[in-house]
Amino acid sequence: DPKIIQKPKYLVAVTGSEKILICEQYLGHNAMYWYRQSAKKPLEFMFSYSYQKLMDNQTASSRFQPQSSKKNHLDLQITALKPDDSATYFCASSHGLGGNTGQLYFGEGSKLTVL
């Protein structure tokens, strides 16, 4: 059974619309992340959360808003979608930002296509 659940697995959106990507982890981890992978760029760090607090934000655009309603949830809201937002968005988690081994556990990704 997958320990990090991402929903939906695939989605198609039109330019200008808004989507929410869901992520839940059942590993008991305290830190959660969003990464993005597109054809043109490497697996790119977006956000990190620890105990539901934003720790690091490497996303320039405010159109991307993480939301953490519970310690094991980290959703990603994307507004005013653009075709360049097309990518696979991976949620990940780790034991913690402090004292961890650096190992990330990834979800299976949400592949977003913006038309």
Add this chain to the structure above:
Amino acid sequence: QQQVRQSPQSLTVWEGETAILNCSYEDSTFDYFPWYRLFPGESPALLIAIRPVSNKKEDGRFTIFFNKREKKLSLHITDSQPGDSATYFCAASGNYGNEKITFGAGTKLTIKP
């Protein structure tokens, strides 16, 4: 500027050969270097990792060679199998892996039977 660079972008080797995947980095404060493997349709997963106290880390058919002075490392996969076909990401982190992990662009490896 990419902090972690990988080459080649894609690599094809015959079954049984050794595949060599290269990686270099910019930030001299990086002190933890994991390699992740991504099979199509699956999640990236940790394969093997090294810290600069060592210049070599071995795990079965997978070996990391690390050159701190040149800020380079490589992943060697010996006796390559078709099941090794995947995208391999070199990554780096500072503070013994307590900082965010920065990934390279990946090397897509294909093993031909």
